[in-house]
Amino acid sequence: MRETTPNKTILEVKNLSCGYSKTNISILQNIDFTVSKGEMVSILGTNGSGKTTLLKTISSIISPAKGKILLQGEEIKNISLKERSTKTAVVMQFQNAAYMTVEEYILLGRLPYFKKFQFFETQKDIDLVHKYLELTNTMELKDVPFNEISGGEKQLVSIARALVQEPVLLLLDEPTSHLDISHQAQILNLINQMKEQLGIAVLIVLHDINLASEYSDTLILINKGTRTIQAKGKPEDVITEKLIKKVYNTDVYIKENPISSKPCVFLSKKENIVPMNQ
Amino acid sequence: MLDKKIRQWILTLIILVIILIIASLSGLAIGSTKIPLTDIIDILLNGKGTAEYSILMGIRLPRIIIAIAIGGSLSLAGTLLQGMFRNPLVEPYTLGISGGASLGVCLTIVFSLHTKIGIMAYPISGFAGAGLVIFMVYTLSIRGGALKPNTMLLTGVMISFVASSLVMLLMAISKSDDLHNIVFWIMGSLDEPNITLIKIVCYGSMAGLVISLFHCHNLNALALGDEQAALLGVDTAKTKKILFIIASLLTGLSVSVAGIIMFVGLIIPHFMRMVIGSDHRILIISSFLGGASFLIMCDIFARTVISPLELPVGVITGIIGGIVFIYILGQKQVRL
Numbered sequence: 001m002r003e004t005t006p007n008k009t010i011l012e013v014k015n016l017s018c019g020y021s022k023t024n025i026s027i028l029q030n031i032d033f034t035v036s037k038g039e040m041v042s043i044l045g046t047n048g049s050g051k052t053t054l055l056k057t058i059s060s061i062i063s064p065a066k067g068k069i070l071l072q073g074e075e076i077k078n079i080s081l082k083e084r085s086t087k088t089a090v091v092m093q094f095q096n097a098a099y100m101t102v103e104e105y106i107l108l109g110r111l112p113y114f115k116k117f118q119f120f121e122t123q124k125d126i127d128l129v130h131k132y133l134e135l136t137n138t139m140e141l142k143d144v145p146f147n148e149i150s151g152g153e154k155q156l157v158s159i160a161r162a163l164v165q166e167p168v169l170l171l172l173d174e175p176t177s178h179l180d181i182s183h184q185a186q187i188l189n190l191i192n193q194m195k196e197q198l199g200i201a202v203l204i205v206l207h208d209i210n211l212a213s214e215y216s217d218t219l220i221l222i223n224k225g226t227r228t229i230q231a232k233g234k235p236e237d238v239i240t241e242k243l244i245k246k247v248y249n250t251d252v253y254i255k256e257n258p259i260s261s262k263p264c265v266f267l268s269k270k271e272n273i274v275p276m277n278q
Numbered sequence: 279m280l281d282k283k284i285r286q287w288i289l290t291l292i293i294l295v296i297i298l299i300i301a302s303l304s305g306l307a308i309g310s311t312k313i314p315l316t317d318i319i320d321i322l323l324n325g326k327g328t329a330e331y332s333i334l335m336g337i338r339l340p341r342i343i344i345a346i347a348i349g350g351s352l353s354l355a356g357t358l359l360q361g362m363f364r365n366p367l368v369e370p371y372t373l374g375i376s377g378g379a380s381l382g383v384c385l386t387i388v389f390s391l392h393t394k395i396g397i398m399a400y401p402i403s404g405f406a407g408a409g410l411v412i413f414m415v416y417t418l419s420i421r422g423g424a425l426k427p428n429t430m431l432l433t434g435v436m437i438s439f440v441a442s443s444l445v446m447l448l449m450a451i452s453k454s455d456d457l458h459n460i461v462f463w464i465m466g467s468l469d470e471p472n473i474t475l476i477k478i479v480c481y482g483s484m485a486g487l488v489i490s491l492f493h494c495h496n497l498n499a500l501a502l503g504d505e506q507a508a509l510l511g512v513d514t515a516k517t518k519k520i521l522f523i524i525a526s527l528l529t530g531l532s533v534s535v536a537g538i539i540m541f542v543g544l545i546i547p548h549f550m551r552m553v554i555g556s557d558h559r560i561l562i563i564s565s566f567l568g569g570a571s572f573l574i575m576c577d578i579f580a581r582t583v584i585s586p587l588e589l590p591v592g593v594i595t596g597i598i599g600g601i602v603f604i605y606i607l608g609q610k611q612v613r614l
Contacts, residue, residue: 061505085511096364097502099556104498111499112511117492119559126280165510 009073010169010201011035011058016067018050018057026065027053030228033220035169040195040202042212044238045222046248051205052093054222055173058203059090071169085112089162090171095154097146102138102157103129105146109164125164132160136190152183159187163194170194172204176211184208188215213239213262223247239263287560290553294567298346301574305342306334308578310586337469340476344468345577346570347476348536349546351483351528353569356543357550357561358490358525361497362518365427366551366606369543370529371599373415373434375408376540377441379526379533380464382407384448387459397474401482405530411437412522466537466592468577475535482531483566486524490562493517497558539592541599542569548606 012034019027027050035041043051056062058069060076069076071087079087089109097105110125133139136156141149149157155175162170172191176184192215195202206212212219212235219238223230223246230247231238244252244265253266307315313330325331356369370376382403386392391399415437419430449460470476490497496517499507504514532539546569547561554560573591576598580589 059509061508081508081513082511085509088509090506090509092506095502095506099551100498100501101555104555104557105502108499108502108510111495114495119494120280120284123280 008037009034010037010071011203012068012070012073013058014068014070016054016057016069017065018053018062018067019065020053020062026227028222028227029066031067033218033229033232035201035203035218037168037201038195038199039217040192040204040215041218041220042216043203043205043220043222044209044212044247046224049222049224050227051222052173055090055171055203055205059088059171060084082112085165087167088169088171089165089167091155091158091162091173091175093173093177095146095158100146101143102146102149103133103142105157106132106161106164109161112165128164128166129160132163135163136160137186152179152187155179155183155187156190159190167200169201169203172202174205174207177207184211191215209239209244209265213264214257214260221247235262239265287554290560290564291567294564294571298567298571298574301571301578302342302346305345305574305578306338309333309338309581340470340473341468341577342574343480344470344476344535345573347479347483348468348532348539349542349569349571349573350566351479351486351532351569352539352542353546353565353572354483354486354490354543354562355525355528355532357547357558357565358497358521359543360547361558362500362521363425363427363430364501364503365430366548366609367431367544367603368434369541369547370408370525370532371438371538371540372431372544372603373411374437374441375411375415375434375526375529376533376538377438378407378409378411379404379530380407380538381441381444382410382530383463383534384445384460387456387463388448388452390456397472398478400475400534401478401531403530404532404534405527407441408526408530408533409523411441412526416522463537465590466539467588467590468536468573470535479531479535482527486528487563487566489520489524491559493521494558494562497521497562498556501556537590537592539573540596541602542573542595544606545595545599545602546572548602 013031016031017026017029019025031054033041043054045051053062057064071079071084076084106129107121107125110121110128113125133142136159138153138156138160141153141157146154146157159175170191175187179187188211191202191204194200216235218232219235220232221230221238221243222228231243239254241252241254244250250267253268254263255266256262257264303315303318306318307313311330311333313321313334318334321328321330321334352370359368359370359373360366383400386399386403391403415430415433418433419426421429445460445464449457452460496507496512499510499512500514500517507514547565550561550564550568554564576594577591580591580594583589
């Protein structure tokens with residue numbers, strides 16, 4: 001197990017309230033958690049519980065209503081836009097890139113490192129782009145227009161773009177939704193490899209409880225009803241029948257994965273169906 | 279990869295410059311008085327005082343310079359707007375920016391502002407009209423924080439209609455002298471006798487080109503959407519503000535000198551994107567050069583097709599542009 005001493009803390013969220021300013025209602029309140037170097041933290045919760053809003057707030061797309069977000073000990077709103085984008089990389093759910101090729105798209109991840117009046121990319125930029133094209137198995141797509149590749153490939157390429165930013169913190173919003181299990185495994189294994197090898201801190205919103213359980217070091221379970229964190233900790237502490245019932249209002253059975261010994265959630269068809277006509 | 283790319287870009291630029299030179303020489307040679315290409319340099323150097331010299335220096339050369347500046351400006355404005363709005367169908371004319379500029383210039387003619395503040399009244403009023411329309415289209419097309427492309431295009435077309443109705447209103451109530459001026463100018467012609475205006479439009483287009491080049495990386499990032507561009511360290515609000523100002527400056531200047539010339543900003547960037555790709559580092563300058571050559575050729579055609587009469591050059595660009603617009607609309611990447 002990787003040690004998570006305070007000096008390795010990358011992201012610290014303190015007493016955060018967030019939401020869209022127009023509605024003036026905080027979707028989430030009193031959020032506290034940290035993400036350390038080489039740690040993968042997953043955010044779980046029902047649809048509309050504010051997982052994406054939380055991620056957008058941490059990536060500074062939305063300003064927080066209350067509380068603090070610290071990146072490597074410095075308050076994130078005090079870090080310049082350019083510097084921030086060399087430290088955090090974000091992969092949002094829907095990617096669009098007009099007409100550019102996959103290679104041009106990934107190269108944009110190096111933009112934060114361009115100096116003033118720098119017109120061309122350096123050899124280092126190109127090498128990094130090629131390294132992540134190879135790591136994501138997308139080398140053969142490099143000259144294909146971004147809008148012509150499949151959903152799974154778009155996710156892979158977007159992660160490659162985020163990784164060429166050489167971030168210390170990687171934020172991902174449901175990178176595996178709508179993908180088949182081979183792409184799910186490929187993407188999560190890649191993220192896992194990056195966190196192990198490069199020590200990137202990863203904060204990820206996941207829909208699939210079992211994937212989160214399998215890959216994460218820490219889970220954060222958000223309760224839509226109370227608008228705050230219901231539980232956080234290791235997968236075996238968070239994924240319990242009682243907590244899942246409380247947050248998702250669904251009966252589940254939890255068994256241990258025989259190989260990884262991580263908790264695994266099972267749904268089962270209802271036995272006692274009430275006849276419709278009565 | 280970088281070397282290959284630079285080589286490809288340089289080759290593209292060389293080809294575009296050669297096309298521009300050929301177009302310019304043809305523009306000098308072709309006309310109601312034909313001047314052989316081989317004689318042109320001789321006449322320019324030694325022929326002072328001859329009729330050919332005054333045709334070349336007094337009529338054809340200024341016209342080519344204006345065509346380069348305006349063709350380049352309109353094409354560049356189209357490239358910038360398409361980059362910012364992520365939509366291949368927007369350009370100064372379809373967004374109503376040309377219409378706004380023309381209304382500004384008409385107001386200047388009707389209220390004789392040029393007699394009070396000089397010849398600068400035309401470009402200034404054109405710029406003001408263009409800027410006002412960009413601002414209106416932008417604010418009216420934002421629904422719930424997001425820019426709706428179909429709303430934007432329709433708003434632009436409607437603003438165009440309103441502007442041209444107002445121009446007609448001005449024509450209806452204006453004195454016959456002004457009416458003649460407006461009609462003459464609205465027809466859209468590259469014939470501009472005023473040397474100050476020629477200079478202004480040249481300097482303006484050059485300034486627009488240089489400033490746009492400084493923002494080429496930001497334009498590339500904006501292709502991913504405003505949020506993603508900001509996450510890559512781009513100050514999107516500031517970038518858009520600057521580019522809005524440049525696009526209205528380029529359009530306002532062009533309209534104040536040559537009237538409304540439609541669709542140059544649609545045809546050329548689209549064609550260039552097909553040839554060289556969507557990287558704004560090369561797209562900006564190649565659109566400028568391409569637009570310049572295109573307008574010179576359209577002008578040659580307009581001058582000669584029903585010679586000795588002249589067609590307004592906007593007729594030619596309008597016909598080609600309308601067809602290209604419908605063609606782009608049928609492309610699968612274009613979603614409204």
